[in-house]
Amino acid sequence: MKHFDMKAIQTALPYPLLVDALAQGLQQFAETPARSFFSPNQDASCVMIMPAWRPHQMMGVKLVSVWPENNAKGESAVSAVYVLISCLDGRPLAVLDGTELTLRRTAAAAALAAKRLARENSETLAVLGTGSLSVPLVQAHTDTMRFKNVLVWGRQFYKAQLVVNQLRELGIEVRAMGDLHKTLAMSDVVAVATTATEPFLKAAWVRPGTHISLVGAFTPQMAEAEPGLISKSQLFADCRASVLEKGGEVFQAIEQGLILDSDIIADLAELTAQPDRSWRHDAQAITVFKSVGFALLDLIAAELVIKASR
Secondary structure (H helix, E strand, O other): OEEEOHHHHHHHOOHHHHHHHHHHHOOOOOEOOOOEEEOOOOOOOEEEEEEEEOOOOEEEEEEEEEOHHHHHHOOOOEEEEEEEEEOOOOOEEEEEEHHHHHHHHHHHHHHHHHHHHOOOOOOEEEEEOOOOOHHHHHHHHHHHOOOOEEEEEOOOHHHHHHHHHHHHHOOOOOEEEOOHHHHHHHOOEEEEOOOOOOOOEOHHHOOOOOEEEEOOOOOOOOOOEOHHHHHOOEEEEOOHHHHHHHOHHHHHHHHOOOOOHHHEEEEHHHHHHOOOOOOOOOOOOOEEEEOOOOHHHHHHHHHHHHHHHO
16 A cells, blocks of 8 residues: 655646646546535534545545644644545555645645636736645646736735745745735735635625635635625536535525525536636626535545556
8 A cells, every 4th residue: 555645745746737637537427425524522623524436446535624723823724634445446555645635636626717717817816814725826826827926915914924935935926915905906816715704805805807716615604705795706616516515605695695506607527628618707707716625626636646656
């Protein structure tokens, strides 16, 4: 049985290759049952079990934990382990660093959606949030799209500056921001990744033509953007069923009667099945890609890791 640590995952999954693999892998048949959700401490922390498989090929199972209070200690809120099993004889094939796998596939999925939905003349990328996804989101977007400016905003400016320092060490020029309203006024593509339970992204602050990826809110009780933003936008999902069940902003907008289930125009598989289609109504439309994560993304990334090792 093979073991792939963080460095091995990073080496095997460069973002341009991973983005292409997601686009192709989503078109191939796989079984992806609903994830199991557990709250062992009866608070904001949780554990999820996420399986997916291709019959007679491989099955992957991710055990992922989310502990939001870790952010206050300077530690990652998300950690995970991933196991691949042969569907031919049931033997375990590999154990992978599920944390790095999750970070990279999440960032790659957001970048893939941005490639399909953002305006072609988009010049400025903003990442909102300073957690473990902030660096991967910048990397994934700048590796697969061209931006003249990259901004990172955080509630605490010094944390945004820490992210900027990390990115500069990777050769990416970035600017730290402390004013959210100003950040949004400057941005064409916005990726949001926080553990917020109360919406902080105001609909009135988002300028026409912006593309937004909402990555952080993965339960009905969480929200990064106010529901009013959802109702004034073209809405897309990583996985339609999962977003309707767990995507906080979308779930809340439906509950408040602002949108219908049918207002989700397409999911990531549909977006990638028609790569030449223009999904935007016009250049002034706001597009929102809501992501809660689903198990097939992990399986596609893990398949690519195994392929690279061979």
